Amino acid sequence: MATEHVVTWICHPDDFLPEYVEKITARMEERWAEPCAKHGFSFRFISANELVPTCGDRPRLWHNGVDLLETRQAYIVDDVSGDPQATHFLRGVYRAIDASDSVLLNRSLVGSESLERDKLAILARASVLGIRTPKTVALPFGRYARRGLDVVREEIGEGPYILKAREMGTGVGVLKLDGFAQLRAAVDIVSQTGQNYIVQEYLPNRGDLRVAMVEGKFVASMLRTPAEGSYLANVAQGATATANPDVTAVISDVEQIVADLQADYLCVDWLLTENGPVLGEWGTAMAEFSTLPEPARSQLADAFFAWVDRLLSEGGAVTAADEAR
Incomplete structure (x- = not known):
């Protein structure tokens, strides 16, 4: 099967509102253009519909x-949605690619695919490793x-609380x-x-604090x-970002997580509390x-495309996730 150096998202x-989608898409395409060209790749978005x-x-x-699977390419499937039917369809696309000769970049770890996106599964796995997680x-x-x-009141107390979907991001x-x-009142609504x-x-x-690991390094x-007065640390929600802060306080835990999951690509997020770091979540290729x-963006892009190139190369290295299947 012929191989094409294409990453399809x-x-x-x-x-989302069309204007928001256009803004984010344009920003990503701009930031992907140079590293794609540098490493001999092309990049495209395709809507699941x-x-x-x-x-x-x-x-x-x-x-x-x-037929996109006629050639061997690389894919990232953003398989979460507020629409349950769309979510099921996206996961059908995910599984078709995973079963093909193409490379599904989401599948960069060993274990259930829920460990890529489900916050409950992520925190449960981390907790048995002895890593501090939020209640x-x-x-x-x-x-x-x-x-x-009643369980919330017993295990967490009277608040304050964070309420979030198990499988949404940004x-x-x-x-x-x-x-x-x-x-x-909020539970009555989200239910x-x-x-x-x-x-x-x-x-x-x-x-x-986000720590990016590629092929164990x-x-x-x-x-x-x-932002001032906000509780959200997502850049898309107005937070500011600083490149390459010190990771000494969490690196041993990150390495333990990567080893446990046999993860080829993983970004691990930590809340920096006054009592020390607490795991937020982790992400595979969608945490790109x-x-x-900069310069963290270029550093991660270089490692990302080198990893994808090895996966696509004929007779290339077999990943830990591949070996476990």
Whole structure:
């Protein structure tokens, strides 16, 4: 099978206003252009609503009459959405690519695919490694959501709290709630969304530290500091970013996580509290280089494309995730 040095990002833009999607897409394409050219790659976005996965003699992924899986390429599938039906479809696309000869960059670790995106699964895995995590309660679904409130009160207390979807990113739908009455009202609302939510203790912090690891080696870091009066450290939500802060306080824990997951590519996020770092979450290829400030952005881009090139190369290195399948 012929190989093309193409990275395709498959997404579901219908979750956001068109002008927001255009802004973020333009920014990413601008930041991907130079490193792609430097490493001999091309980059493109494809909306999931333009795709049709099939399986006969082999997995196929049709896009405007062309089977994208006819050649060996690299893919990132942004497989979370506020629309449950869209989420299921995105995961169908994810699994078709994963079963093909192409490279699914999301699958950079060993274990359930939930470890790539599900905050509850991530924190549960980290906790058994002895890594400090925020107190977290997963709310039951639908009309049963209120049954989780007594558990929240018992395990977390009277607040403040953070309420967020288990599988969304970029700070979307994250609520800070001052007390139990606010939480109860918010739970009544989110229980009708069709998504699953978690409640966490709110931990005052001076920012969010991201540590990027590629093929077992530290590559770059970023400190995201919330805007004045904000509790969100996402750059897309107004936070400021600083390149390559010191990672001494967390690097041994990061290396333990990477070794446990046998992760080829992983970005691990930490809340920097007054009592020390606390794990926020981690991400695979969707936690890519474009949000980092320079020079961390170029450092991570160089390592990222070298890794992808090795995966695509004929007879190239077999990843830890491949060996475990």
